[in-house]
Amino acid sequence: MASHTTAALGGLEQLRMCGAGAGRALAVLTSGGDAQGMNAAVRAVTRMGIYVGAKVFLIYEGYEGLVEGGDNIKQATWLSVSNIIQLGGTIIGSARCKAFTTREGRLAAAYNLVQHGITNLCVIGGDGSLTGANIFRSEWGGLLQQLVTEGKIPESVAQTYSHLNIVGLVGSIDNDFCGTDMTIGTDSALHRIMEVIDAITTTAQSHQRTFVLEVMGRHCGYLALVSALASGADWLFIPESPPEDGWENFMCERLGETRSRGSRLNIIIIAEGAIDRHGKPITSAYVKDLVVQRLGFDTRVTVLGHVQRGGTPSAFDRVLTKEVQKAMDEKRFDEAIQLRGRSFETNWNIYKMLAHQKALVSASVQSNFSVAILNVGAPAAGMNAAVRSAVRTGISQGHKVYIIHDGFEGLAKGQVHEVNWHDVAGWLGRGGSMLGTKRTLPKTCLEKIVENVRAYNIQALLVIGGFEAYEGVLQLVEARSQYEELCFVMCVIPATISNNVPGTDFSLGSDTAVNAAMESCDRIKQSASGTKRRVFIVETMGGYCGYLSTVTGIAVGADAAYVFEDPFTIHDLKANVEHLTDKMKTDIQRGLVLRNEKSHEHYTTEFLYNLYSSEGRGIFDCRTNVLGHLQQGGAPTPFDRNYGTKLGVKAMLWMSDKLRESYRKGRVFANSADSACVIGLRKKTVAFSPVTELQKVTDFEHRMPREQWWLDLRLMLKMLANYQISLTEYVPGKMEHVTRRTLSIEKGF
Numbered sequence: 001m002a003s004h005t006t007a008a009l010g011g012l013e014q015l016r017m018c019g020a021g022a023g024r025a026l027a028v029l030t031s032g033g034d035a036q037g038m039n040a041a042v043r044a045v046t047r048m049g050i051y052v053g054a055k056v057f058l059i060y061e062g063y064e065g066l067v068e069g070g071d072n073i074k075q076a077t078w079l080s081v082s083n084i085i086q087l088g089g090t091i092i093g094s095a096r097c098k099a100f101t102t103r104e105g106r107l108a109a110a111y112n113l114v115q116h117g118i119t120n121l122c123v124i125g126g127d128g129s130l131t132g133a134n135i136f137r138s139e140w141g142g143l144l145q146q147l148v149t150e151g152k153i154p155e156s157v158a159q160t161y162s163h164l165n166i167v168g169l170v171g172s173i174d175n176d177f178c179g180t181d182m183t184i185g186t187d188s189a190l191h192r193i194m195e196v197i198d199a200i201t202t203t204a205q206s207h208q209r210t211f212v213l214e215v216m217g218r219h220c221g222y223l224a225l226v227s228a229l230a231s232g233a234d235w236l237f238i239p240e241s242p243p244e245d246g247w248e249n250f251m252c253e254r255l256g257e258t259r260s261r262g263s264r265l266n267i268i269i270i271a272e273g274a275i276d277r278h279g280k281p282i283t284s285a286y287v288k289d290l291v292v293q294r295l296g297f298d299t300r301v302t303v304l305g306h307v308q309r310g311g312t313p314s315a316f317d318r319v320l321t322k323e324v325q326k327a328m329d330e331k332r333f334d335e336a337i338q339l340r341g342r343s344f345e346t347n348w349n350i351y352k353m354l355a356h357q358k359a360l361v362s363a364s365v366q367s368n369f370s371v372a373i374l375n376v377g378a379p380a381a382g383m384n385a386a387v388r389s390a391v392r393t394g395i396s397q398g399h400k401v402y403i404i405h406d407g408f409e410g411l412a413k414g415q416v417h418e419v420n421w422h423d424v425a426g427w428l429g430r431g432g433s434m435l436g437t438k439r440t441l442p443k444t445c446l447e448k449i450v451e452n453v454r455a456y457n458i459q460a461l462l463v464i465g466g467f468e469a470y471e472g473v474l475q476l477v478e479a480r481s482q483y484e485e486l487c488f489v490m491c492v493i494p495a496t497i498s499n500n501v502p503g504t505d506f507s508l509g510s511d512t513a514v515n516a517a518m519e520s521c522d523r524i525k526q527s528a529s530g531t532k533r534r535v536f537i538v539e540t541m542g543g544y545c546g547y548l549s550t551v552t553g554i555a556v557g558a559d560a561a562y563v564f565e566d567p568f569t570i571h572d573l574k575a576n577v578e579h580l581t582d583k584m585k586t587d588i589q590r591g592l593v594l595r596n597e598k599s600h601e602h603y604t605t606e607f608l609y610n611l612y613s614s615e616g617r618g619i620f621d622c623r624t625n626v627l628g629h630l631q632q633g634g635a636p637t638p639f640d641r642n643y644g645t646k647l648g649v650k651a652m653l654w655m656s657d658k659l660r661e662s663y664r665k666g667r668v669f670a671n672s673a674d675s676a677c678v679i680g681l682r683k684k685t686v687a688f689s690p691v692t693e694l695q696k697v698t699d700f701e702h703r704m705p706r707e708q709w710w711l712d713l714r715l716m717l718k719m720l721a722n723y724q725i726s727l728t729e730y731v732p733g734k735m736e737h738v739t740r741r742t743l744s745i746e747k748g749f
Helices: 003-018 038-051 062-068 103-115 127-149 155-160 186-207 222-231 247-260 284-295 322-329 333-339 342-355 383-396 407-412 446-455 467-478 510-527 547-556 570-583 605-615 638-661 691-697 709-720 732-743
Strands: 025-030 055-059 073-075 120-125 165-170 209-215 235-237 265-271 298-303 370-376 400-404 416-418 460-465 489-494 534-540 560-562 590-596 621-626 676-682 685-690
Touching (some): 025 038, 055 062, 062 127, 127 155, 186 209, 186 222, 186 265, 186 298, 186 638, 209 222, 209 284, 222 265, 222 342, 222 638, 235 247, 247 284, 322 333, 333 342, 342 638, 370 383, 370 467, 383 460, 400 407, 407 446, 467 489, 467 676, 467 691, 489 638, 510 547, 510 638, 534 547, 534 605, 547 590, 547 709, 570 605, 590 605, 605 621, 676 691
Parallel strands (some): 120 165, 209 265, 209 298, 235 265, 370 400, 370 460, 460 489, 534 621
Antiparallel strands (some): 055 073, 676 685
């Protein structure tokens, strides 16, 4: 999910918590280090505040501006936050403020708020910023009484503004704040790190180099851990789990083994706060010198530093708790990992399992189970990450693992090959499908599939793909009554940019597609920076599912997004044209309209272009852009790399359990409904849903679930585009549910 979208959802939720509405005044400020996505949050809070009838003030230069007042506190208009959603940093500025740490400074800040009638304050920042806000809130009553005593405000004013609401949006690239699963800026920082890793991978492989990459994180190893998981790094150093004594020998031995197997690249990732078991810092320079002296490898150090803060916010964008730091100080490192939260601990355990192959599984541990993996449907970013983790998890479980090329068609043709641990090295960051993928469904070649299932003794099948993967497994399940060989364990990992597979809220590859569409729209808008009064009509993919158009529309601040699930008429189109006509009379003289490729049978992209061009003649001109397969290509985002990795692990572990459960009298016989499932993320947790049960909630004609959670986001899209939507349509419980779900998709992993 774009941090644009995440911040917008968070901003909406914070506004609701403030209780701001007609007759109220609220202010927003950014403080501390900047984080990508802050501008999106400022925009969302500002526009939603204006939308509900509140006066909204922007406080420039953080707490410093709040203390100094004057021109630093300005009432905002709708246009004040136009064209900022794609910008990094913070347009209202951020500054460290020593004065606010004193009571005198906070007294001045209280006076400035009262002067503007502000009783609701939204603070976007990190640990220090939100701690300061809490102190300010706790002192508010006393500060007002002091202002009365000093004769600066009358008692009546103190009574009128006796209560101050403060809410916080956490902006921190380290993801080190309690109370939230993902902070604003974290996803974007991971994007910057992965861009660097992908870039150095090319040159490192060309020259057989070892790279030591230092990322930010003096106390929290989140960025280092997730980037190591997303890149398949050979070694990782994080402050929460220092290496055992003698790590130098172990690391060099591991790097030597990797190079001896033909690898031309080694990546070592180190958090800037990495330490050993005795609390001594482990520096990137020390690690580099160690590799050079012990192994003689050509080694380079890259220190990312503040480049992780910069750049355009991505498309999905805990206070270091004292208990974590205490556990680390007392060398209770296992406990420190657990205190970071379930997601952090899961990431750490998965990294350890997948990064290094244990000694070959002994004969006594061999499972004698055979598991096969294939891809089906259109390519989706993250497929290769899922295959890699599934293969390595299967091998670690003692299974014989096969990979099948070209989907079900390849299985029918016998394109089945046993795979080992190192065969999938380097697959993590690659786009597309290394296995090859076709849309062929089993029913067209069922007998040949059965023959090869028998020939290779396949007892479990992992199918990674889109709607065809789900439909294909359903066909195999339905054929069990005819072919006993198909009574084996099956699992589907949904992987499609359309996000249209039932059984999951997020399909693998949809995050990369949203980011690709978002970046294209940003460039399209930028291309018109010197052109006045122009509307762009952009067509996205997705089949009948409007997820891509809707989420991209929120992420880029689109004026409208047409989708099949939200029927529209010529009257709606007329209203949209009139809306854009009014917009062109303001300082914002560019418009952006998204259209899902199958949103309407007759109102095609060409029709919209002709309609808008005709109705807008003399006021604005139009351009069209069909994104097409651009949304499928490119390297996977950090989210899709990690999501694919985790789904691959969990799917293989689930299949392993099912294999053991269904093993009877020397063979596997699995024909129950729960032996063929879709694995997905549903309301924060990983769930396995039988394909036969999902049939009941599937619209097969349009290839998508009958109910889709993201449709609740469309009201917010219209609100932020300044359409006059009745507030009775805003149901806090529903939007709050969507906000929590979207902001915590990482939870449970």
